[in-house]
Amino acid sequence: MAGLLSISIPAAADDIIKVVASFSILGDMVRQVTGNLAEVTTIVGPDADAHVYTPNAADAKSVANADVIFVNGLGFETWSQTLIETSSSKAKVFVATDGITPLKVDGEIDPHAWNSLVNGMQYVANIAVSMAEINPINAVAYKANARAYNRRLKDLNNRAIDQLERLTTGQRIVVTSHDAFGYLATAYGLTFLAPVGIDTDGEPSARDLSKLIDHLKAVGAGALFTENITSPSLIEQIARETGIKIGGRLYSDALSTRGGPATTYEKLIEHNLRVLIKALSSRS
Structure with a gap:
């Protein structure tokens, strides 16, 4: 499918919002919403398992320098709270699954909410609202990017059904x-x-x-x-x-x-x- 034509507003390098996302899927969602209006770093990269990940010194530095941190929540990143606390980060932390009703498996909350496209659209909406809160001057761009992205996800969901x-x-x-x-x-x-x-x-x-x-x-x-x-x-x-x-x-x-x-x-x-x-x- 065609890539997202995101709305962007030129900004000086010093003004770019520094965002950390806990894992690669969430990091991509953030990039789709922010375009070039944020510098996005991902902790757990492609083909890596966030369930068993051990953060390193580079991760701690990224978190310490961040303005915004996005986590999945629902118990997915068991290491994230310790990483944020030990890095003395002042970043605002947002949970991308806010508003999503979690499933349970054998009494445990299932954190893999992104594997539903309807939930994925909620992630995107949450990211746009969170970024608009942190950086109101670019709120219109974030929300426009999110709407365009979610239209594609909705179309994909309809085709899948x-x-x-x-x-x-x-x-x-x-x-x-x-x-x-x-x-x-x-x-x-x-x-x-x-x-x-x-x-x-x-x-x-x-x-x-x-x-x-x-x-x-x-x-x-x-x-x-x-x-x-x-x-x-x-x-x-x-x-x-x-x-x-x-x-x-x-x-x-x-x-x-x-x-x-x-x-x-x-x-x-x-x-x-x-x-x-x-x-x-x-x-x-």
């Missing part, structure tokens, strides 16, 4: 490495199963993995998918033991590196939907 509603019941079961796609499942009437829970910091017990494999042997699944932030070994094992095909690689908690298929949030969602639809539709 149209394509996914054609899937049969048997094509709607998906297996991924960890439980990151609950919001996408809820949005489009899919069922996602995973050997690992909402946090990647752990391994399934042999008993739990065996139960999942037995379940899949009994009921089947549309396809298995690896993820960019986790080892493919568990999914490969499940594929060997069930005979279910691996349908591709999904981008769950991070963008791809430059040259990859998911270098922006919009491209990430487009890629994931395209890979899902292709693999699931091919299952009879």
Whole structure:
């Protein structure tokens, strides 16, 4: 899809707002809203796992120098509060998921709210309002950029609904490495199963993995998918033991590196939907 033609107002280098975003997906959303009206730094970069990330000295320096910090919230960045406090940052901290009703998995809040495009549009609106609060002189530009961006996300969501509603019941079961796609499942009437829970910091017990494999042997699944932030070994094992095909690689908690298929949030969602639809539709 065409890139965002953001509204920008020239500013002196010293006047540029310094923004830190906790992870790559959120960082891209901020860039789409701010255009060249902010200098955006991301803590957890592409293809990296924010669940298990350990901040370093460069991260502390970025946070200390920031005017604004955006975090996902919902327990996603367990390290963020300590990083902000130890860096003695004076930045205003905003939670991008404000106003979003979280899902729960086994009693735990699921932080992966961006995997619903409707939620993604709420992130964008929150970013625009937050930036307008910090930098009122550019409020009109931020909000115009956000509206244009959200129109594209809304169009993508409508196309996804149209394509996914054609899937049969048997094509709607998906297996991924960890439980990151609950919001996408809820949005489009899919069922996602995973050997690992909402946090990647752990391994399934042999008993739990065996139960999942037995379940899949009994009921089947549309396809298995690896993820960019986790080892493919568990999914490969499940594929060997069930005979279910691996349908591709999904981008769950991070963008791809430059040259990859998911270098922006919009491209990430487009890629994931395209890979899902292709693999699931091919299952009879």
